[in-house]
Every structure is written in structure tokens, then in C-alpha cells.
Amino acid sequence: MALLSVENLSKTFQTPRGAVHAVRDVSFAVARGECLAVVGESGSGKTTIANMILGILAPTQGAIRFDDHALPSRRRPEHRQAIQLVQQNPLSSLNPKRSIGASVRLGLDTYGIGDRAGRWDRVAAALEEVGLPPEMRRRAPSALSGGQRQRVGIARALACEPELLVLDEPTSALDVLVQARVLRLLNDLRARKQLTYIFITHDLAVVRNVADRVAVFKAGELVELGETRQIFTAPAHPYTRGLIGAVPVVDAEELHLRNTLAGEN
Amino acid sequence: MTDLLDIRGLTLGFRGLNGYTEVLHGIDLSIARGERVALVGESGSGKSVTARIILGLLQETRTARVAGRVNFDGRDISSMRARPRAALRGTDMSMIFQDPTSSLNPTFTIGRQFAEVMRRREAGLSQKACEARATAMLEEVSIPDPARVLSAYPFQLSGGMNQRVMIAMALVNNPKLLLADEPGTALDVSVQAQTLTLMQDLVARHNTAVLLISHNLGVVREFADRVYVIYRGRIVETGPTAAIFDRPGHAYTRALMAAVPRITGAGLPEVPEVSDDFLAPMVTHPEAT
Ligand SMILES: Nc1ncnc2c1ncn2[C@@H]1O[C@H](COP(=O)(O)OP(=O)(O)OP(=O)(O)O)[C@@H](O)[C@H]1O
Ligand SMILES: Nc1ncnc2c1ncn2[C@@H]1O[C@H](COP(=O)(O)OP(=O)(O)OP(=O)(O)O)[C@@H](O)[C@H]1O
Ligand SMILES: [Mg+2]
Ligand SMILES: [Mg+2]
Numbered sequence: 069m070a071l072l073s074v075e076n077l078s079k080t081f082q083t084p085r086g087a088v089h090a091v092r093d094v095s096f097a098v099a100r101g102e103c104l105a106v107v108g109e110s111g112s113g114k115t116t117i118a119n120m121i122l123g124i125l126a127p128t129q130g131a132i133r134f135d136d137h138a139l140p141s142r143r144r145p146e147h148r149q150a151i152q153l154v155q156q157n158p159l160s161s162l163n164p165k166r167s168i169g170a171s172v173r174l175g176l177d178t179y180g181i182g183d184r185a186g187r188w189d190r191v192a193a194a195l196e197e198v199g200l201p202p203e204m205r206r207r208a209p210s211a212l213s214g215g216q217r218q219r220v221g222i223a224r225a226l227a228c229e230p231e232l233l234v235l236d237e238p239t240s241a242l243d244v245l246v247q248a249r250v251l252r253l254l255n256d257l258r259a260r261k262q263l264t265y266i267f268i269t270h271d272l273a274v275v276r277n278v279a280d281r282v283a284v285f286k287a288g289e290l291v292e293l294g295e296t297r298q299i300f301t302a303p304a305h306p307y308t309r310g311l312i313g314a315v316p317v318v319d320a321e322e323l324h325l326r327n328t329l330a331g332e333n
Numbered sequence: 334m335t336d337l338l339d340i341r342g343l344t345l346g347f348r349g350l351n352g353y354t355e356v357l358h359g360i361d362l363s364i365a366r367g368e369r370v371a372l373v374g375e376s377g378s379g380k381s382v383t384a385r386i387i388l389g390l391l392q393e394t395r396t397a398r399v400a401g402r403v404n405f406d407g408r409d410i411s412s413m414r415a416r417p418r419a420a421l422r423g424t425d426m427s428m429i430f431q432d433p434t435s436s437l438n439p440t441f442t443i444g445r446q447f448a449e450v451m452r453r454r455e456a457g458l459s460q461k462a463c464e465a466r467a468t469a470m471l472e473e474v475s476i477p478d479p480a481r482v483l484s485a486y487p488f489q490l491s492g493g494m495n496q497r498v499m500i501a502m503a504l505v506n507n508p509k510l511l512l513a514d515e516p517g518t519a520l521d522v523s524v525q526a527q528t529l530t531l532m533q534d535l536v537a538r539h540n541t542a543v544l545l546i547s548h549n550l551g552v553v554r555e556f557a558d559r560v561y562v563i564y565r566g567r568i569v570e571t572g573p574t575a576a577i578f579d580r581p582g583h584a585y586t587r588a589l590m591a592a593v594p595r596i597t598g599a600g601l602p603e604v605p606e607v608s609d610d611f612l613a614p615m616v617t618h619p620e621a622t
Contacts, residue, residue, distance in 0.1 A: 110524055111493060115491060213376055242548060243374065243376045245592045248592045251594075270521045273594040274594050276598040277594045277598055277601050300596065300598060312596065314522040314525075317551050317595075318554055318590070322595050
């Protein structure tokens, strides 16, 4: 059964220069324990969909169901805890006046996770899981590198013990070694705790190796949805073929796959 | 001819709550005019701070201590006064920051911010001229509706659109050196490819040199003439791009290459343990002739 489903979801922004149809009539479902990758062109509505799932934005049309209940537009605390976001932009998502530790701790206090005395240690443990030393708790966000901030975002979301994690470009600022470690950690947690991921990214090589299924968006519409292996070996939509054909690669085998797919256009 | 940028023995440390921590331990790095150089390596190893030193920003930060020589276009940035140093930013050298929101002002429209950048070069530029040039530049980075974007505030644009705006702003004054810190992370691969091609064109047409900082080794391979690999504040390997990719000599570089996820899908790569070999001396590949 699906943990989350979105049904005929649309979002239109009104601007002085007219309406922007950011998301148009999108439907899909994610099963418990699944990792669904969301890819597509820049501005195609991926973050807007994430924000509607999180309850940050209200849909113009359509419904979102979680655990077989329709989600109200004003979320209850248990929903806010169950659905956590790792934001695309690590700097703007951290309060510059709060220490890293205080930022991570905020969720624990809000949702009453663990006893008060143990929370500061929980914060250290959460940071440790993403490869950051406990002393970083006292630092300001501005004293961290881009990749370190991104890991704080992941630690903060995981510390809230969510069921569904919406990850918006969670590893784009990490070197490939740290990225591999964080992706392995996410994979392990998903298996161990039956977590469900919606994984938004432009990195198709990452998608190939972590996602069960892939949803491809273009101009606010869902143009293709399928099993990862099938998307990468026999993409149906020309837009998907074009995307895979543009991936920068490092070895000959990859180059061959890319050229084969590009050749079919 | 001398190099456009020549860095020797650069060190950097921060004074903090836990005392003094050294972050850069003596970096040598040079870029010729029109050359495309990539700086790759560990997260937290000192790539962004190096770029901020080249821009002269960290020299103005109270908690930072910078030493060593940074020559740009025949002048030593570190010993320059704050004013002429600031005048170089956004004109002769410009930067695409890793974090779009840190360089775009949330309270001004994109159009107004563009005009500000262009007037750093040409103070008297008319509103009309600014708009025309900004529109042309936005089209070059494949923004479909430049008029909407110029009248928008950053929060009304997607992450990738903001990043393209920054790229366009960084290039609009034809700088001699472009510092590009992760310019493609928020872009889809087709736009990323277009952006790289655009940056490549620009380099060729205007002899702009580029320091590209990126974790995407595929992008680096396709873009750069030469590569520096940095680990914990030290350069561990340097050479022409092909040599680094075909014959990585340093243990850290080899570990990096092995950890790149592949679109052919062999699963997530094994993560090698951090090894003492990562601290081995620098490997230098001879220049291709
Ligand atoms: N608050 C807003 N007001 C007006 N338009 C908006 C607003 N937020 C987003 N948009 C527009 O909606 C569209 C979709 O934006 P969204 O951020 O969802 O894209 P995205 O797929 O996440 O792109 P990226 O990969 O670049 O992050 C864009 O055209 C954007 O300009
Ligand atoms: N203001 C500061 N005070 C103290 N330490 C700092 C400060 N700014 C940066 N650092 C530290 O300096 C080191 C280098 O940071 P830098 O931002 O250059 O990393 P980077 O190589 O760009 O990493 P990433 O790939 O994650 O962006 C990091 O360990 C960071 O925590
Ligand atoms: Mg987005
Ligand atoms: Mg950085």
C-alpha cells in the first residue's frame, strides 16, 4: 500500500506578470520503504511539489494522502514530524544566528524526542552519522563549508525520526567519497527503519544507484515514471533520453551507454 | 608571459572558540590567461576559502589570518589596499558562489541587481542599456523568459534559475578571471552542459580564465585543461586533465575516482577507509607539450 500519494496535484503562482503554472495535474504514489527519484529540468516544479507534500505550500488543486488519510492543509504536529525535508539550499535553511547544534536540537525539542538531558548527545550522534565531529555543534553556519552545511541539513531531518524524507539535492555539495558514505547511510537507514524517500536530484548517476523508481518532470508535468533500470536502459520519452544523453561521464562504459541512448533520438 | 594568477605558499587559519585552526597549509596554484583550471577535492578541504582569498574577501575577515603571495594580473592582492582590491571584484574578476542566496539580494529584483553589477564597470550606463544587455545575457544561459526573470525577486525563481542568473551576472562584465564554485549543482544536466559550453565559448572569445570548483568529476573532465586535487588544505596532485583521469597517481585521487557513481549502475561504490596514504606527498604530472 502507498505511504504517500498525490492525486491530480496542481499549483499556479499569481505574479504581476501573469500566472505561472508550476505544477500541472500530477499524480503518483510512493510505497513504504521505497525510494522514488524525482528528476527533470530546472524550473519544472520539483521543489514546488516537495513544498506541497511538506505542507509549506497549499495546492491550487488536487489532494495529498499520507498513510491512507487525506492531509489537511494545516498539518498536525505528528504529520510535521513524520514528513521531513532536507532543503535544496543548505545556507538559507539554517538560521544564521543559531549554532549548528541548536538548529539540529530544535526538532527534538519541538517533537519531544528523547529526554531533555540526553538531547545534546543525540545531536552529537546525529552529526556523527553524517561524518561531522561533535565540536561542530557550537559553530555558526557561516563557519562551515558548503558540504558540511548540507550534512547538517540531513542530520537535522533524520534526528526527528521521520517516516517520509523529502530530499532536495541532498548530496550535490559533497565530494564523491563523502557522498558515497552519506548515500550508504541513507540506504541503511531506509532498510533498517523502513523509511521512505522522495529523492529530488539532477545527478542521474546517483539516481541510477539509489532509486527504485524514477519520475521525470518537464514544465510542471510528469512525463515518465518507471523502474530505475528500465528508465536507464530503455527510456520511453524523448526528454528522458535527452537527459541521460547529456550526463557528464568519466569512463568508457558509461560513454557507450550514453551514446547509445543519445543515438536513438 | 606571466600567469594571470599565481599563488605561492598560501596559508590560512581561523581564530575560534577552540583556539587557532589552520585550514590551508601552503598552497601553490597558478592559472594562465584564458586557461581553464579545476580545483577538486574533499568537502571542507579549503576550496571555497581559496576562492575567497583570491577575491580578497577573507583578508577583510577579522577572524581569518592569511599569509603567502597571491598575484593577480601582476599585482599582489594580499598587500593591496581594501579599496582597489574591492574595485577588482565584479569587474576584472568575478565569482559564482556555491550558495546562490548568499550573493543574490532577496529584497531587490534581478533586474536591479544586474544593473548594479554592470554599473561597477560603467557607472553611467542607462537603464535601457542595462536591460538590453541583461536580457541578452540571460538568453545566453537559456533562461526562457528573461523579462519575467528580470522583474522577479530571487524567491520567485527555482534554484536552478537563480544559479543561471548568477552565472549571467558573473559574465556580464567580461572578467579576466571567473571563479566558479559549484556552478552547476542546481542545474539539470542539459542546462549544465549548455552552461559549460557557454563558459567554454566565453573563455575562447574573451580569453577569460576560469577556476572551476566542482565535485562533479564528469564535468571537470569535460571542462578543464588542468586539475588540482586538494585534500585537507594541501594540494596532493596536479597535472593536465587527461593525465589525472588516466593515471591518477595519488592515493586520494584514486579513491575519489573509484567513488564516482556510474550511470551504468554497478551499485554504490565501496567507500575506502581514510588512509594514511591520503597524506602522502604531492604527485605532479608533467605539462603536456
Ligand atoms: N513563490 C513563487 N512565486 C512565483 N513563481 C514561483 C514561486 N516559486 C516557484 N515559482 C516558479 O515555479 C516554477 C517551478 O519552480 P520549482 O522551484 O518548483 O522548480 P524546480 O523543479 O525545483 O527547479 P530546480 O531544479 O531549478 O530547483 C518556476 O518557473 C518558478 O519560477
Ligand atoms: N569562518 C570560518 N571559521 C572557522 N572555520 C571556517 C570558516 N570558514 C570555513 N571554515 C573551515 O575551513 C575549512 C575549509 O572550508 P571551505 O569552505 O573552503 O571548504 P570546501 O573545500 O569549499 O568544502 P565544500 O566542498 O564542502 O564546499 C572547513 O573545514 C570549514 O569548516
Ligand atoms: Mg528546486
Ligand atoms: Mg565550498
